[in-house]
Amino acid sequence: MEFEVVAEAFEELEAVSARTQMTMVLVELFKKTPPELVDKVVYLLMGKLWPDWKGLPELGVGEKLLIKAVSLAVHRSEREVEDLYKKLGDLGLAAERLKSMQAQRTSLLAFMGGGGEEKLTLEKVYETLSRVAMATGEGSRDLKLKLLAGLIADATPREAKYIVRFVEGRLRLGVGDATIMDALAAVYAGSAGFRPLVERAYNLRADLGEIARILASRGIEELKGIKPEVGVPIRPMLAERLNNPVEILKKVGGHAIVEYKYDGERGQIHKKGDTVIIFSRRLENITHMYPDVQEYARSRIKAEEAIVEGEIVAVNPETGELRPFQELMHRRRKHDIHVAMKEYPVHVRLFDILYVDGEDYTVKPLPERRRRLSEIVDESDEFRLAEHIETEDPDELEKFFLQAISEGAEGVVVKATHSQAVYQAGSRGWLWIKYKRDYKSEMIDTVDLVVVGAFYGRGRRGGTYGALIMAAYDPDADMFRTVCKVGSGFTDEDLAKLPEMFKDLVVPHKHPRVDSKMQADVWFVPSKVAEIIGAEITLSPLHTCCTDSVKPGAGLSIRFPRFIQWRPDKAPEDATTAHELLEMYRRQLRKIEEKPA
């Protein structure tokens, strides 16, 4: 296929602005494209050589190098190229202009007895640009220069314009995926009315070039039966948002599976034998950031081939407490990932299964998907299904929601369970509804709380306590009412000292002055006071401080609490009172300003 055909279409696309006109240009272009090349045309239209998620190198050509390539190709000095570029404000246009000046000279020569020229093909352009991208390491700059200069030298002025713009990443034809799909459906299925089928296939395999090639070479029937493929990302299903439990349950049809909405990074985990690939919500390949998740998936997914989804969350490894989303950012640095992995461990909370051993699960209702997920996952602390309940009761939903927040989640996702509740790849719909708070109580000051109990530690904290139960003082009843469980902020030294420090305070059962719904491993006489800070004061059904004061069944709690220091100068009765905490909660309450999704 002559590249000139593509360049011509690019020029026409630039000249029109209405979507229908664009579709018409694309239809003509696809009609002239052999089926086996349609993927390459689609990628070029998108300004790419391949889908981003493949993780293949980008062109890696800076402006300086490109100017040099143009200058070599048209036998002008770099200075001349640069001057014209400055004047026109577009290096593509400058290349086109210089090429046509050169063409006039050579055609004169050709007229006087020179040889004919060979036309550039799409294959040649695509292959050369791929080689430019793939050239890495020593000597790659020279190789890129040589390849590009050669390509531009062989191009017509118009072709040169688009090659240069493509390399610069400034093609900007204005065609979106939807327009490309309309044209594909019209040409290869006979009508743009087949667009939803093309779109469904694209949602299941986020590679529009590949979908185009299957459609062009094997027809629409083939696309109808398309299944997910391990290694090719599926476009994620997204949730709508509502803030009223009654309405939410009505919207999903009465009965729901309600899961914690973990505040981490979505991971779409693809497994085939021992190979694991992880894609982000935006379909980037993020495998390199999570060697630990790869290992969990490899050892805990009991299927040869599977695609599952879950949230990757930062945790405190010794207590299993959730950490804020920001902690995951440390994983973004590519080097020393193994250090980051130790310092910022993550867990995975799985919430869906999309494919397993040849079977497409996106078409199955949620309860069946969840059942299958639990069958193929050998759960552990690190890698297990999202915390969930099944309910039809708005009060129960509300309680679970408060619990989720106090435990560090963002809220809950309420999911429909009826027979039509399939996995809607690539769309935001009412089958999933996220319920987050619209109020937040930010914690500005520290509080002083009393230790009333403890949990044994795990891992590095074996032999000492992993977390302490903290309480506020209620002077009216002379009771200590629980607020949170704290396991963060302690140094290794602090931790090692805990058993000795509390040795004489251990009692065989909950102390009579302690009000707790939690069942501790060890109970103490309320005595030691610690200064604690957290992200915010929240409501929780798990804690007893100020129960029912704000909401029935809920007490006050501290989200993401951290130990700051011991306050040996304070007696337990000097601790922050329940009343003070309630005041803090009320004072700090503010509307969360957020764009609705």
Ligand code: ATP
């Ligand atoms: P947000 O900014 O609220 O995360 P979003 O636009 O990224 O919104 P939404 O569809 O609004 O995505 O919310 C769903 C997101 O919540 C998912 O992309 C996923 O990362 C995360 N999540 C956490 N826990 C769950 C869960 N149990 N089920 C589904 N998604 C979950």
